[in-house]
Every structure is written in C-alpha cells, then in structure tokens.
Amino acid sequence: MIKLDLILAVALLASAVALVKARDESRLLFVEQDQLARQARELNLQWSQLKLQQSTLAAQARVEHIARSQLGLANLSDKQVLLMSYGAPQP
Amino acid sequence: MNHAARNRASRRILHLHLEPWRTWLVAGVLGLWAVLLIGRALYLQGLQHNFLQDKGDEIAARRLTIPAYRGMILDRDGRPLAISRPVETLWGWPKKIDRYDAHQLARLAGALGVPVAELRRRIATPGDGILSLDRDLDPKQAARITELNLPGLQLQREFRRFYPDGSVAAHVVGFTNVDDVGQDGIELAYNDWLEGRPGSRHVIRDRRGRIVAELSPERDARQGGNLTLSIDLKIQYIAHKALKEAFEASHAEDAGIVVLDARTGEILAMSSMPDYDPNHRANLTPRLVRNRVLTDSYEPGSVMKPFTVADVMEHGLVTPDTVIDTAPGYAVGGKVIRDDEDFPEQTVTQILQRSSNIGAVHLAMMLTPQQFIDNFRSVGFGAYPDTGFPGESNGYLHPWRTLKPVDQATEAYGYGVSVTLMQLARAYMAFANNGVIMPLTFLKRDPADPVQGVRVYPAPIAAAVRRMLMTVTQDGGTAVRADIPGYTVAGKTGTAHKWVGNRYAQNQYYATFVGMAPATRPRFIVAVMFNDPKGPNYYGGLVAAPVFAKVMGTALREFNVPPDEPMPPPAVLTERAAPREPA
Numbered sequence: 001m002i003k004l005d006l007i008l009a010v011a012l013l014a015s016a017v018a019l020v021k022a023r024d025e026s027r028l029l030f031v032e033q034d035q036l037a038r039q040a041r042e043l044n045l046q047w048s049q050l051k052l053q054q055s056t057l058a059a060q061a062r063v064e065h066i067a068r069s070q071l072g073l074a075n076l077s078d079k080q081v082l083l084m085s086y087g088a089p090q091p
Numbered sequence: 092m093n094h095a096a097r098n099r100a101s102r103r104i105l106h107l108h109l110e111p112w113r114t115w116l117v118a119g120v121l122g123l124w125a126v127l128l129i130g131r132a133l134y135l136q137g138l139q140h141n142f143l144q145d146k147g148d149e150i151a152a153r154r155l156t157i158p159a160y161r162g163m164i165l166d167r168d169g170r171p172l173a174i175s176r177p178v179e180t181l182w183g184w185p186k187k188i189d190r191y192d193a194h195q196l197a198r199l200a201g202a203l204g205v206p207v208a209e210l211r212r213r214i215a216t217p218g219d220g221i222l223s224l225d226r227d228l229d230p231k232q233a234a235r236i237t238e239l240n241l242p243g244l245q246l247q248r249e250f251r252r253f254y255p256d257g258s259v260a261a262h263v264v265g266f267t268n269v270d271d272v273g274q275d276g277i278e279l280a281y282n283d284w285l286e287g288r289p290g291s292r293h294v295i296r297d298r299r300g301r302i303v304a305e306l307s308p309e310r311d312a313r314q315g316g317n318l319t320l321s322i323d324l325k326i327q328y329i330a331h332k333a334l335k336e337a338f339e340a341s342h343a344e345d346a347g348i349v350v351l352d353a354r355t356g357e358i359l360a361m362s363s364m365p366d367y368d369p370n371h372r373a374n375l376t377p378r379l380v381r382n383r384v385l386t387d388s389y390e391p392g393s394v395m396k397p398f399t400v401a402d403v404m405e406h407g408l409v410t411p412d413t414v415i416d417t418a419p420g421y422a423v424g425g426k427v428i429r430d431d432e433d434f435p436e437q438t439v440t441q442i443l444q445r446s447s448n449i450g451a452v453h454l455a456m457m458l459t460p461q462q463f464i465d466n467f468r469s470v471g472f473g474a475y476p477d478t479g480f481p482g483e484s485n486g487y488l489h490p491w492r493t494l495k496p497v498d499q500a501t502e503a504y505g506y507g508v509s510v511t512l513m514q515l516a517r518a519y520m521a522f523a524n525n526g527v528i529m530p531l532t533f534l535k536r537d538p539a540d541p542v543q544g545v546r547v548y549p550a551p552i553a554a555a556v557r558r559m560l561m562t563v564t565q566d567g568g569t570a571v572r573a574d575i576p577g578y579t580v581a582g583k584t585g586t587a588h589k590w591v592g593n594r595y596a597q598n599q600y601y602a603t604f605v606g607m608a609p610a611t612r613p614r615f616i617v618a619v620m621f622n623d624p625k626g627p628n629y630y631g632g633l634v635a636a637p638v639f640a641k642v643m644g645t646a647l648r649e650f651n652v653p654p655d656e657p658m659p660p661p662a663v664l665t666e667r668a669a670p671r672e673p674a
Contacts, residue, residue: 027303034302045177045230048160055171055255060328081577 151295152306159287160250161271162315164264164278166324167357167535172264173278173369175250175271175315179233181225187243188214195241202235203228227251250287252278256324258366259331262382263322263358263533266369275380277320277533279481287315319535321357326350329645330360334619337638338364341624347383348620348638349516350646353613355536356520356529356544358478359646361385361513383620385478388486388509392587392631393446394603395467395505397522400439401548401556402466403454411440411559417449424497428452428504444562446569446584448504455503456496463499464491469547470518471528472510478531486510505587512603516618519605522560522581523613526553557581561610564636573606573636575644577654581613582606582639584631589623599623604635608643609655617643 056062067073135143164173181203191199200210203225213225228236233246252267254260265276273282290312295304330348338346343364350360367379381387403409419433430447442450455463467473473488487509489498501507510518513531520528526548536542548556560581564573569584585603588595602621607613619635619642628634 030305031301031303048163048174049176049230051163051171052174052176052253052255055174058170059256060259060324061256 151297152293153296153302154291154293157290157292157309157312158248158250159289159312159314161252161267161287162285162317164285165317165319166260166322166327167319167359168323169319170324171255172260172320172322172324173252173254176253177230177248178226178251179228179230179246179248181228181233181236182245182247183214184243184245185214191241198239199236199241199244202232202239204232252369254369256328257368257370259362260322260324260327261367261369262363262384263320263327263361264369266372266375268372275481276382277318277480280479280533281318285315285318288313320533321352321359321535322361322533323359323649325649326642326646327360327362330617330642331362331366333638333641334362334364335366337634338621341621341626341628341634343621343624343634345381345383345387346619346621347387347512348642349384349512349618350642351516351520351531351616351618353520353523353607353616354529355538356517356531356542357536358531358533359615360642382480382482383622384512385476385480385483386511387622388484388511388514389601389620389622390506390508390587390590391510391515391603392505392585392601393448393451394515394583394585394605394631395508395510396443396446396451396503397556397560397583398466398470398518399451399455399458399463399503400443400559401522401552402462403457404439404555405548405552406458406462408457409439409454411555412438414438415442415450415453417442417447417453419449421449421452421500423452423500424495426497426500428500440559440562443559443583444565444568446563451503452500455499458499460491460494460499463502464489464494467502467508470521471514472508472518476511476513476517476531478513478533480533483513484511486514505585512618512620515603515605516616519607519616519618521547522553522556523607523616524553525550557607557610557613560606564606568632569630570604570606570632570636570639572632573604573639573643575608575640575647577656578608578644578647578652579610579656580606580608580640580643581610582636584636586629586631598629600629602629602631602634604631604639606636606639606643608647609652611655614650614652615643615646617646 158177160177161175163171163175165171196210197207200207203210205225228246236244236246250271252271254264254266261276263276265278265280266274267278268274271286273279273285278285290310292309293306294302295306297303327350330350334346334348346364348360348362349358351357352359361382361384363381363383365379367375400409404411409415414436415438416435417430417437418435419430421428428448430445430449432445434441434445434447437445437447437450439450439454441447442454458466467488473486475483475485489502489507494502498507517528517531524544527544527546529544530542558581560583561579562568563570563582563584564580565571570582573580573582583605585601585605587601587603588597589599589601590596591599600623602624603619605616605618607616617639619638621634624634
C-alpha cells in the first residue's frame with residue numbers, strides 16, 4: 001500500500017515538473033512566434049516602402065526628363081524607322 | 092557528545108513551565124489573525140473580484156490593434172498608381188513634456204528636425220489632452236525618437252496614401268480623405284475592396300514587454316486588396332501630357348481625353364483638365380476634381396453624323412457613293428441649315444469627309460423619328476456608360492414621340508442631344524470593333540475570359556463607315572492633322588457652338604475629335620474634347636486632332652502595332668537609319 005502511494009507520489013511530481021516544463025516551452029514558442037509575426041509585418045511594410053521608392057524613381061515624368069536631358073535620347077522620327085518584311089516581299 | 096545526549100539536554104531546556112493563559116493568548120491572537128486573513132481573502136476574491144482583476148490586467152494584459160493597410164491600385168502592368176505607406180504620429184502628454192529640461196527639448200527637436208522654438212510653440216498649445224507633436228514621420232525618424240527614451244511620448248502607426256505619378260492619373264484613381272476613405276474615382280468606387288480592417292488581440296505581457304500569452308482569440312486584421320486597373324501608365328502619361336500642353340496653349344475652359352482598347356472595351360487612359368495633384372489634398376476644389384470625360388455632358392456637334400450614316404446604310408437607303416443633293420440653304424421648321432462651304436451635290440462619303448450639315452440632315456430625314464432616335468439609343472447615347480465610376484452622366488436624348496422635324500434635323504449634326512466624351516468613345520467602338528460594342532471597364536480583363544459584346548451594326552456596315560471616316564484625315568478632310576505616318580486613321584471632328592445663357596454663343600465652341608487606328612483593323616479609340624478653346628484654332632480638326640495624333644501614335648508604337656501603310660520616303664532609310672551619335 002505504501003509502495004503504491006510512493007509510486008503515485010513520484011508520478012505526480014514528475015507530471016507536475018513536466019507540466020511546468022511544457023508551459024515554459026509553450027511560452028517561449030509563443031514569444032518566438034509572436035516575434036516572427038511582427039517581423040513579417042515589418043518586412044511587409046518595408047516591401048511597400050521599397051515598392052513606393054521604386055515607383056517614385058520610375059515615374060514617367062522623371063524617366064522622360066533624364067532620358068532627354070542627361071542621356072540625349074529623343075523620339076524616333078518617321079524617317080529613322082526602317083520596316084522590314086519577313087517572308088514575302090513587300091509591294 | 093552524541094545525538095541522544097544532546098536531544099535529552101535540549102528537551103530539558105525546552106521543558107518550560109508556562110502559565111495556561113499565555114498559551115491561550117498566543118493561540119487566540121494567531122487564530123484571530125487567521126480569521127482576519129481569511130475574511131480579507133473572501134472579501135477580495137468575492138466582492139472585489141472584478142475590480143481587482145481589471146487592475147491586474149491593466150498591468151499585464153494589453154489589447155493591441157493589428158494595423159491594416161489599404162490595398163494598392165496598380166496599372167495593367169503592375170506599376171503602382173496609389174500606395175499606402177506607414178507613417179508614425181508622435182503624441183505627447185503635456186504634464187510630462189512640460190518638465191523637460193533644455194537639453195531634452197533640444198534632443199527631441201533634433202530628432203523631429205524642427206527648431207527648438209517651433210517645438211516649444213507646439214507644446215505650448217493650450218488644451219489638457221494629449222498633443223499631436225508631429226504627423227507623417229517616416230519609420231526611420233520614429234526609430235530615432237524611440238531611442239531618445241524620453242518620458243511622456245507615444246508613437247502611433249498610421250498609413251498615408253501616396254500617388255507616385257501625382258496628377259497623371261488623378262482623375263482615374265481619385266483620392267482618399269484624412270481617414271483613408273476613398274473620396275473620388277477608383278478610390279471611391281472600389282473602397283470596400285481596397286479598405287483594410289484593423290484587427291485586435293488581447294494579450295499578456297511579461298516584465299520585459301514580450302507577449303507571453305493570448306487571452307482571447309484574436310480578431311484577424313483584413314489587409315486591403317490590391318486592384319489592377321485597365322489603365323496603361325505609359326499611355327496615360329502621354330495622354331495626360333499631350334492634353335495638358337494643348338489645354339494650356341489653347342486657354343480652353345476645360346478638356347478631356349479617353350483612350351479605349353477597341354477590341355476589349357478596356358479604358359487604357361483617361362485624363363481631364365484642369366488637373367490636380369492628389370498628394371496635396373489641401374488645394375483641391377470641385378472645379379479641379381470634376382471629371383470632364385464622364386460627368387460632363389455637352390452637345391458634341393458633327394461627331395454624331397457617322398451614326399446616322401450607318402443607320403441609313405443599314406436600312407439599304409444609300410451606299411457610300413450615293414450622290415445627295417446638298418444645295419445650300421435647307422429650310423426646316425422655320426430654321427435654315429447652313430454649311431461652312433457650299434457644294435451643290437456630294438456623295439455620302441464626301442458628306443462625312445467635309446462634315447456637311449445639309450448632307451447629314453438629308454440623310455437623317457430618310458429615317459422615321461423612331462428609327463432615328465433608336466439608332467442613337469442602340470449605340471448608348473442617353474444611357475449610363477456603366478463603367479462603375481462614381482458620378483457618371485447619361486447625357487440627354489430626345490424621346491422620339493415628341494421629336495419634331497427640326498429636332499431631327501439639328502440632332503443629325505449633333506445639336507439638341509447631349510453626350511459625354513466616354514459615351515462617344517464607347518459608341519465609336521461600334522465602328523472600330525466591326526459593329527460590336529464591348530462593355531467598358533476600368534479593371535484589367537483576363538484575355539482568357541472574354542466578355543460578351545452587343546452587336547449594333549452588321550460588320551460590313553461598320554467597315555464601310557470606317558473606310559469613309561478614313562477620308563476625314565486625308566487631303567480634303569476636316570482633320571488632316573490627325574494623320575499618323577505609317578498608319579491608316581479613321582475619325583470624325585466635331586465643332587459645336589456652346590449654349591450660353593439662352594442662346595448659342597457666336598464665338599464659344601466645343602471642339603471634339605474621335606478616331607481609331609489602324610483603320611483597317613483598329614486597336615485603339617482616342618476621343619479628345621476641348622471646351623471653349625480660345626484663338627483661331629477652335630475647330631475640332633485644329634485643336635483636338637493633333638492631340639489625337641500624338642497620343643494614338645505613341646500608343647501604336649508602345650504596343651508594337653505593325654504599320655498598315657507604307658512609311659514615307661523609304662529611300663532615306665538605307666542612308667540615315669544608322670544610329671546617330673548623341674549631339
């Protein structure tokens with residue numbers, strides 16, 4: 001009888017320790033998950049910032065200005081276009 | 092000394108003679124203490140439970156909001172037209188800020204990038220509540236302020252809408268208000284889809300501020316959906332720029348342009364003048380915001396003629412080569428109709444090419460009033476164009492039962508009916524798309540999922556009208572300036588006197604050009620309108636047609652549409668086609 005009590009007492013103790021350990025682990029994991037979720041949000045925001053920056057740099061007006069003033073580019077005039085027909089000769 | 096001996100000795104020492112009352116006294120005091128403790132515990136646990144639970148939660152538990160952002164608006168190639176960026180608002184508690192010393196104030200001013208005097212002024216603003224010290228801080232600035240570690244400050248994350256291309260697509264995209272709710276354009280029409288819904292979670296934090304447990308299940312934040320429009324930013328940019336230049340040069344009151352994909356009904360570009368920058372909401376006025384393409388209806392003039400021609404041909408009454416008597420001075424209902432240039436007789440093609448009012452009236456009178464009005468109705472005049480855009484107008488179309496002959500005559504050349512530029516562009520799809528009008532849309536269509544159009548003319552009739560409209564941009568037509576080298580162009584001008592007060596103004600006009608290219612197999616429809624252009628160039632063929640040519644030419648090039656007409660002087664090419672050194 002006393003033996004059984006002892007076994008049960010030890011089992012109870014072990015289970016209590018295991019519970020504490022499991023709760024601790026669950027907390028740590030929760031903290032980690034929460035931090036990762038926050039990181040994901042931050043990265044998402046960063047991405048939208050970069051997307052914004054990209055579109056500001058690639059704005060049509062800016063590209064046209066740089067192309068014309070710094071790179072000396074111009075629209076093709078009709079005389080600079082050569083049309084080539086593939087296959088049958090053009091009339 | 093062994094253990095037994097020591098125990099015996101201590102027992103002897105401990106064996107005291109105590110008075111019984113002393114035992115009772117101690118037991119009594121301890122017992123009373125226990126009763127008090129139990130009573131106190133019962134009181135706290137039972138009666139004060141809720142109050143204390145709340146107090147406890149205040150320290151450890153937090154209700155956090157999960158911020159949600161508004162979805163992006165993208166053009167058909169995924170370039171952003173509207174995007175929400177995170178900003179931080181800095182709030183301060185006056186009681187704590189007032190105690191800052193000069194050094195702390197200087198550091199805060201430095202992080203905010205404002206002079207100390209300015210910061211002092213903001214703090215001195217009267218009011219008991221918390222102060223908004225600065226808005227629209229970017230995240231880097233916010234991080235610097237957090238590092239200062241000053242008391243009484245709090246950062247709050249919000250989202251602000253930003254439009255990278257400014258005014259270019261303003262009249263399509265619209266704008267949002269301070270609370271990020273759509274106010275106009277696509278921002279308003281698709282607000283439910285774009286809008287994000289912030290979520291919340293109830294959590295417990297530990298001493299270091301980490302979240303260790305969740306008390307109740309979180310309500311998920313719903314991030315706003317992205318929206319891909321049918322707009323092509325490149326064409327939109329060219330259309331906006333060309334319209335703006337012509338608008339400023341002509342000193343017109345307002346102007347509009349719309350570019351349609353002739354085969355799918357997708358709206359590729361739409362712009363309206365005067366324009367505005369949606370990034371600076373403070374400067375907005377209703378005059379700037381109004382969309383001339385969709386909300387303003389006007390009497391369009393001669394651009395209405397091809398529809399009557401198509402209907403008369405569909406009834407088998409004329410062919411493009413039928414000669415019509417256009418002797419000057421056609422009298423109907425006490426009104427004499429005139430042309431700018433008189434010809435005794437003209438073919439149906441020439442009537443369109445030279446835009447003869449008398450010819451158009453003769454053709455219109457071949458139809459019954461019901462046929463005449465039903466024809467206009469079938470191409471969408473008098474009905475909402477159904478773009479889903481807020482505030483679109485349906486214009487005005489006379490009911491046929493009360494149509495007098497003089498009404499029928501004037502409506503044949505575009506007076507007495509009122510239409511929007513979007514309705515015109517949509518109606519011309521009947522000619523461009525071989526008789527079938529596709530439903531309009533501001534959203535990108537999936538090519539794998541074709542939509543059903545409505546047939547309004549048989550294909551041969553549409554093609555015949557297109558061939559006739561090609562003569563408009565050729566020598567002898569009213570819009571030679573709409574010509575695009577290398578491509579065939581079909582289109583029609585309209586120059587109508589403006590109704591001012593109670594009569595048509597002698598020198599105020601609406602100038603319109605609607606056209607399509609390549610005319611043999613149209614890809615795009617461009618419609619351009621100017622309200623009251625000043626100076627000698629008030630004709631649709633002079634003020635609107637050049638804008639058409641510029642926008643259409645760019646669109647054809649951008650979309651790699653092969654030319655359907657031989658390019659002018661081919662001999663030059665072999666010599667000068669080599670890459671040019673930059674000047």
